[in-house]
Amino acid sequence: xxxxxxLPTAFTRHTEGQKQFASTAPNLTGLLTEIDSTFPAxxxxxxxxxxxxxxxxxxxxxxxxxxxxxxxxxxFQDGDEVMLIPSIAGGC
Amino acid sequence: MEYSCTAYELKCNECxxxxxxxxxxxxxxxxxxxxxxxxxxxxxxxxxREAIEAGPANIWRYKRLLPIPDGFQPDLPVGFTPLVRAKxxxxxxxxSNLYIKNDAVCFPTLSxxxxxxxxxLANAQKFGFTTVGCSSTGNLANSVAAxxxxxxxxxxxxxxxxxxxxxxxxxxxxxxxxxxxDGNYDHVNRLCTxxxxxxxxxxxxVNLRPYYAEGSKTVGFEIAEQxxxxxxxxxxxxxxxxxxxxxxxKAFKELIYLGLVEDKPVKFFGAQATGCSPIAVAVREGADNxxxxxxxxxxxxxxxxxxxxxxxxxxxxxxxxxWAEDVSDVELVSGIQELAETEGIFTETAGGVTTxxxxxxxxxxxxxxxxxTVVCITGNGLKTTDALAGRYEVARAxxxxxxxxxxxxxxxxxxxxxxxxxxxxxxxxxL
Numbered sequence: 001x002x003x004x005x006x007l008p009t010a011f012t013r014h015t016e017g018q019k020q021f022a023s024t025a026p027n028l029t030g031l032l033t034e035i036d037s038t039f040p041a042x043x044x045x046x047x048x049x050x051x052x053x054x055x056x057x058x059x060x061x062x063x064x065x066x067x068x069x070x071x072x073x074x075x076f077q078d079g080d081e082v083m084l085i086p087s088i089a090g091g092c
Numbered sequence: 093m094e095y096s097c098t099a100y101e102l103k104c105n106e107c108x109x110x111x112x113x114x115x116x117x118x119x120x121x122x123x124x125x126x127x128x129x130x131x132x133x134x135x136x137x138x139x140x141r142e143a144i145e146a147g148p149a150n151i152w153r154y155k156r157l158l159p160i161p162d163g164f165q166p167d168l169p170v171g172f173t174p175l176v177r178a179k180x181x182x183x184x185x186x187x188s189n190l191y192i193k194n195d196a197v198c199f200p201t202l203s204x205x206x207x208x209x210x211x212x213l214a215n216a217q218k219f220g221f222t223t224v225g226c227s228s229t230g231n232l233a234n235s236v237a238a239x240x241x242x243x244x245x246x247x248x249x250x251x252x253x254x255x256x257x258x259x260x261x262x263x264x265x266x267x268x269x270x271x272x273x274d275g276n277y278d279h280v281n282r283l284c285t286x287x288x289x290x291x292x293x294x295x296x297x298v299n300l301r302p303y304y305a306e307g308s309k310t311v312g313f314e315i316a317e318q319x320x321x322x323x324x325x326x327x328x329x330x331x332x333x334x335x336x337x338x339x340x341x342k343a344f345k346e347l348i349y350l351g352l353v354e355d356k357p358v359k360f361f362g363a364q365a366t367g368c369s370p371i372a373v374a375v376r377e378g379a380d381n382x383x384x385x386x387x388x389x390x391x392x393x394x395x396x397x398x399x400x401x402x403x404x405x406x407x408x409x410x411x412x413x414x415w416a417e418d419v420s421d422v423e424l425v426s427g428i429q430e431l432a433e434t435e436g437i438f439t440e441t442a443g444g445v446t447t448x449x450x451x452x453x454x455x456x457x458x459x460x461x462x463x464x465t466v467v468c469i470t471g472n473g474l475k476t477t478d479a480l481a482g483r484y485e486v487a488r489a490x491x492x493x494x495x496x497x498x499x500x501x502x503x504x505x506x507x508x509x510x511x512x513x514x515x516x517x518x519x520x521x522x523l
Contacts, residue, residue, distance in 0.1 A: 009289040010120060045121070055382075056106075056123040056400065063279065065398065067384055085285055086123045087400040 003080035005031065007042075010086060014042035023082070028059060028072045031082070046084065058087050100159050102302055103129035105404065113159075115219050115299040117288060125400055126302045128159045132349050139350055141321060144313075150199075151207055151310040157346055158211055158310070159303045161218045168242065170210045171310050173198050175318035175466070180434040185451040187459070191324070191466045192431075193315055196439050201238050201262065202472035203231035203440075204336070208307035209239050212296035215303040217243065221294030225249050227284040228297075229277050229332070229393045230259030231440075231471050236296055237268035248293065250280050255392065258475045276387050278398050308336045312343025315466050316353050323347075323358050325463035328450045330442045330470055331362040331371050331416070332394040334405025340468070341408060360409050361459070362416035363449035365389035365441075369418035371402045376416070379406035390421045390479050391441040393471060415458050419448040425479055427451070431469070438473035446470075 006020045015021070021038070025031040032053065036043035048054050059066040060083040066074055076082065102111040106124035118125055139156040147153030151171035160166070174194045182190035195204035209232065216224045225248040226236050233249045240247035247268035251260070252275060263270050273280045281297075288298045296304045316323055323344055329337040337360050347353045364372040367389025374382045382403045387395035399405075409416055419427070424441055427448030432438045439447070450467050453459045473480075490496045 008285065010118070010123070045123070054123055055403065056118065056125070058282070058398065060282065063275070065278075065384060068386065085282060086118045087398065 001076070001078040003076050003078065003082055006081065006083045008085050011042055011045065011084065014045060015039050023076075025076060027075055028053075028066060031076070056087050058085050059083070060085065099134050100128050100130045102126045115215075115221075115294060117285065117299045117301060125404075128302050128306050130157060130346070132157075132346060136350060139352070141317075141352055144317065151210065151307070151314075154310055154313045157313075159306050160211065160214050164214050164218070166210065166214065168200070168210055168239065170199055170206045172314060175315060176435065176437075178435050178467070181431060181447075184430065184434055186454045186461050187450075187465060188461050189464045190450075191319075191464070192435060192437060193311060193466050193468045194437055195311070195468070195470050196437060196443065196472040200242075201231070201234040202475065203235065204308070204311060204468075204470040205231040205235040206239070207310050208232075208304045209235040209296060211307035212236075212294075212300045212304035213239050213243060213245070215300055216245065216294035216296070219294060219300075221292070222246060223248055223291075224294040224296060224300075225284070225287075226296045226298075227251070227277065227280040229395060230255050230262075230475065231393055232297065233268070233270070234259060234262040234266075234475075237263045237266035237270075240268065241266040250284055250287075252276050252280055252392070256476050256478055258477060262475065277392075277396050278384075278387075281396075305335050305339055308339035309343040309346070311336065311468060312340035313347065315340070316344065316347050319464070319466075321353055323353050323356055324466045325356075326359045326361060326414075326459050326465040328361045328363060328446055328453065328465065328467045330394055330446045330468065331364050331399075331402075331405060332396045332442075333399035334362070334371050334401040336468070336470070337362055337405055338401065338408055341412070358412065359414040359459075360412055361414050361449070361453055362405065362409055363446040364416065364418040365391035365394050365424060365445050366418040366420050367391070368395045368397055370397060371399065371406050372416035372418040374402065374406035375409050375414075379403055379410055382406065389424075390476075391424055391445050392476075393440065393442045394445060415453065417449045417452050419445055419452065423448040425483070428473060428479065429483070432473070437469060439469045440471040440473050440476040441479050442471055443469040443473070444479070 002022050002024050005023050025034045046057050061080050104119035107122045135156050144153050149172045150169040152166045176192050178190040178192045198206045223246040224240050226232050227250050233251055237247050249268050250271045253272040284295055284298050288295050294300050348355045368387035370385045384398035387397045424444035428444035431447045490500050
């Protein structure tokens with residue numbers, strides 16, 4: 001099982017310019033651990049002092065917010081496209 | 093075009109780092125939204141009641157506390173919309189000191205978004221963008237399209253595909269490129285963050301957002317000035333992303349800091365549609381428990397299920413002793429009709445939400461009848477007429493004959509005799 005993780009430009013200063021990478025992590029917790037290992041500076045940027053994903057980061061799986069798929073309980077599927085992206089404010 | 097300005101700069105809400113002035117959507121370090129921080133003390137002696145009142149009758153009278161580059165000469169008379177006493181609506185809902193801040197008539201595109209776009213596009217020019225754009229639920233699209241046309245800047249605008257037809261037409265007519273996205277606002281917004289990464293566009297609510305959002309402060313400045321340089325007890329504000337409510341508060345705080353109004357507590361009340369109410373739910377259940385929602389409401393301009401400013405808005409409302417409520421689509425339609433029938437103000441669906449929530453807040457006793465309360469109406473009903481589809485029967489036509497008219501009136505309500513003349517001929521008096 002393998003899936004693609006995509007990153008916005010804001011994160012690529014911690015990934016030597018890489019905007020995507022392949023992962024085999026079973027779930028979001030595993031993906032964050034993998035990022036800690038592969039891109040430690042990115043791990044520091046996207047997590048807060050308690051080690052949790054910062055609330056200003058959204059995770060999408062195939063265009064769906066991972067929170068609507070069960071959040072940390074969601075098991076990544078082969079071929080998933082996972083995107084980490086800062087949330088942007090909008091509206092009134 | 094190069095401007096310099098040192099009276100304001102970007103500052104991170106969370107970690108406090110400052111970033112000068114540039115197009116930036118979030119803090120490069122902690123990713124939190126950025127805001128504009130002012131050197132308020134530098135405005136002392138310049139941002140006075142007298143100086144403001146001597147200014148033009150539009151938002152540019154507050155230019156000194158807007159992030160406008162030095163040398164920028166605004167020429168679009170946006171804002172300074174009416175603050176009207178709402179006696180008839182007040183009587184119906186049990187309020188004796190109720191005002192409507194009516195941005196349904198804001199220039200040029202009939203929503204409060206004209207304020208924010210004016211400020212955003214001033215900065216888009218400063219930063220040298222030749223194409224501007226936005227993600228929008230309609231009103232912002234209209235305003236960016238219109239104001240970009242006036243400035244001669246290309247506009248590319250992204251909207252959810254199911255937007256109200258009037259809002260789509262009101263974007264296309266200005267010559268903007270409208271890109272319909274098969275998804276809701278949150279999908280469109282996410283795509284715009286990626287576009288900001290790849291294209292050198294000035295996206296007003298993405299990489300220009302900190303500047304754009306400051307335009308909302310003018311609603312607060314105007315409320316205070318139009319109340320005779322005093323603050324209300326309460327403000328009721330529609331919430332999509334939760335930005336406007338925070339910026340009105342910021343305006344009040346700046347006026348207090350500069351001594352232009354007397355310091356007093358103001359409660360802020362947020363209004364959402366039940367079909368998309370993450371901020372209202374967070375206020376009721378505790379701001380730390382913020383859960384995104386999938387929007388399902390006809391109030392599309394409020395349909396942001398995952399608002400980045402939402403947690404901060406919820407915290408602010410709670411901290412100031414306010415509250416938030418949400419109403420159903422049926423209730424919001426009644427709110428539109430009630431505002432129109434009592435005050436002659438035709439608002440869009442978001443205004444129906446705000447009106448209906450206001451009535452509920454009085455009914456709940458959360459707002460005391462005598463307190464000075466301002467209800468913010470942010471958009472015009474002509475843009476969302478589909479919300480009233482089937483509500484009114486269009487009468488058959490009659491021939492242009494008095495006999496036909498008499499018969500028609502009798503058929504309608506039984507009136508068969510003309511009403512007596514109120515003033516006899518030759519008895520005209522000056523009252």
